[in-house]
Amino acid sequence: MAAIKVGISACLLGDLVRYDGGHKKSAFCADELSRHVEFIKLCPEVGIGLPIPRPTIRLEQHGEDIRAIIPKTGADVTEALRDFADRAQSHLRQISGYVLCAKSPSCGMERVKLYNPETGHARKEGEGIFVRRLRELHPAIPIEEDGRLNDSHLRENFVLRVFVYAAWQNIKTQLDKATLVNFHTDLKLLLLAHDQALYRALGRFVADCQTITEDIAEAYIRQVMTALSKPASRANHTNVLQHIQGYFKSQLSAAQKQELSDLILAYRQGEQPLLAPLTLIRHYLREYPNTYLARQRYIDPYPNDLKLRYAL
Template identity: 45%
Template sequence: MPTTIKIGISSCLLGETVRYDGGHKHDRYITDVLGRFFSFVPVCPEVDCGMPVPREAMRLEGDPEAPRLVTSKSGADKTDQMLSFCHAKVVELEKEDLCGFIFKKNSPSSGLYRVKVYREGMPARSGSGLFAAAVVAHFPHLPVEEEGRLNDPELRENFIERVFAYRRWKDLLAEQPDPGRLVAFHTRHKLIVMAHSPALYRELGSLVAQAGSADLPQLLSRYEELFMKALELLATVKKQTNVLQHIMGYFKRELSGPEKEELAEVIGQYHAQLVPLIVPVTLLRHYVNKYDQQYLKEQLYLAPAPAELMLRNHV
């Protein structure tokens, strides 16, 4: 895996003074924590498309499915200028090999969700920023998130896990994979996928079973679609508990009576949301090493991202 993983980001979140009022929205978690593992490709659609700093604030107006970008006071329509930039920029970003994108919430150019769209002077939180929408349309499998939602530990964990998984998938594609490599990739990710979507876990398994006889490029494309779709679904406590119990089943013969009781108790405590997921996972990793469980040693579920990011530490 490359030493750095590239993700796109709204420039203001890195502290760049590009906002309409000449300010920024520096996010220390992004730069100080995620910045240790990711390299950033900053984009400010408004400045990059030729608008000055400072500038008149803008908003979205009209149809939420195809809104216009209009200055708030003078009513100048900047839609064509922005869309022309968006169409060119997404093609340019293809060269960056991005594995994720963090957008600025509420922005008429970069907000992902619930951006205000005005109709007859009344706002409804029903839109997406023009640039964010263009990125999502052009890179449908790219993990995306807003900086505000990263304050939610489950959403933050989900985004980070997807970024690392997408990097591993891209690395596989770069190796010109054969059916055997696809099977190996799928095997290492089985428990991760199961924790997010048992249904897509089964569908991906059926797809991989056809790898030796199907058109491989077409199969890889379909696998990527389903794989990233599965990981986008949140891994709930119920689904995580199912995976933990599944892993425990690999130690039926090795664990002593007291060890089985302790492990079952810890999994039960997690299920009751008394301890974070990292607690049963740490105990399972201990047994994986103690009893040299080779299959589980390869499972990325037990360590989907660097420990320093402190995923799975929330209740």
């Protein structure tokens, strides 16, 4: 499998490219995630030819339109930022996710200050120009902001989606019904943990597919990414863990069943992290192999050394 590539705002890897000549280095990205992905660094503002340091850009509401304006000069760089995303397509087509710099008028994913140019008042309702174009070009791609990655649930959720999307990219160029069914089968317990309604809907969608067109493939992966975009709740994880336990009902002793049940309940009540029952399940899976469970991405969705399930 080729290296997983992830786009990232260059300042988050320590590059001195911000408007003030500084950076916003993300320790998680630079020191941990970098062990498992190849980052592709981009800075849209530098990419359109702005200097370092540079006058600030702000988002302004002009009627129904949102523009990126440099207040000091009055220059409108909206189209330049959108065009930069178009020019970066050779890179963007390779990536399996994107980490963005929060609050940036080019890269901010949400709650960017949006100004009224007449009053100067701002409300936190904007979205960066570059990221808006990124979503238009690649609506299924997982994206996240650096600040939100400090939340353990959002961090785990983003990395999970990146690894699922990377697996999808590896098969989508040679997609047929059998390949789609196999891919979907691997995701079943993961989807069940995140969105039960979409889990059922996607099962029907795959079953009804006959010829896999590009439009069908895009509709499928967008639904998968939608289902996975919300972190799974303790209740849903508990449901999946109990479902998995059922696969061992013929192999485990009464004492072993009780031990696993108690551990799952302790997780449900917040007394144990998700890793605790999963570690015991992995132990039983090695002792009593099960082909269906062994292929489930829910069991091992990403490298264990990222320790993302320690705090869930």
